[in-house]
Amino acid sequence: MTTLRPFVCDDMFRFNNVNLDPLTETYGLSFYLQYLAHWPEYFQVAEAPNGEIMGYIMGKAEGHHENWHGHVTALTVAPEFRRLGLAATLMAGLEEISDKKKAYFVDLFVRVSNRVAIEMYRRLGYVVFRRVLEYYSGDPDEDAFDMRKALSKDVHKKSMIQIGRASCRERV
Numbered sequence: 001m002t003t004l005r006p007f008v009c010d011d012m013f014r015f016n017n018v019n020l021d022p023l024t025e026t027y028g029l030s031f032y033l034q035y036l037a038h039w040p041e042y043f044q045v046a047e048a049p050n051g052e053i054m055g056y057i058m059g060k061a062e063g064h065h066e067n068w069h070g071h072v073t074a075l076t077v078a079p080e081f082r083r084l085g086l087a088a089t090l091m092a093g094l095e096e097i098s099d100k101k102k103a104y105f106v107d108l109f110v111r112v113s114n115r116v117a118i119e120m121y122r123r124l125g126y127v128v129f130r131r132v133l134e135y136y137s138g139d140p141d142e143d144a145f146d147m148r149k150a151l152s153k154d155v156h157k158k159s160m161i162q163i164g165r166a167s168c169r170e171r172v
Contacts, residue, residue: 007036007043007056015053017078023114024076035060041097046086054081057090061101070098072108091124099151105159109144111136125149127160
């Protein structure tokens with residue numbers, strides 16, 4: 001049985017099986033510690049019965065007024081544990097925390113080339129809000145989609161109204 005629990009400092013020495021995936025953004029230890037210190041409720045781990053880390057989600061709450069929202073900084077599941085619904089479960093937890101904090105929406109950034117993730121987020125109710133040029137550095141740099149899902153505080157779903165070119169959604 002999978003256990004969902006808060007991320008703890010020791011997990012940083014145990015999550016290489018998850019972070020070695022080429023689509024996973026990795027950060028320095030101080031970045032993970034900053035999130036753990038400031039937004040511990042947004043940092044959750046899925047753990048296998050044998051103690052292996054199956055995946056994790058890291059996020060935060062930010063913004064002001066109608067831009068107050070939950071943000072997914074990283075969501076990743078180890079390749080051997082994909083297609084089990086773990087990502088959806090971790091996302092649901094972050095959305096619930098954000099809703100309790102009276103956030104208007106949850107947003108995330110995803111590589112435009114990551115079609116599997118984009119489709120998963122769409123199934124979870126996210127829409128492409130805008131395309132962010134050269135968001136991911138590399139050779140070459142890659143654009144990101146800023147995807148959003150309105151929460152209960154955003155009754156009229158204003159946070160999901162696309163900005164920029166209408167063709168942004170069509171390029172997916």
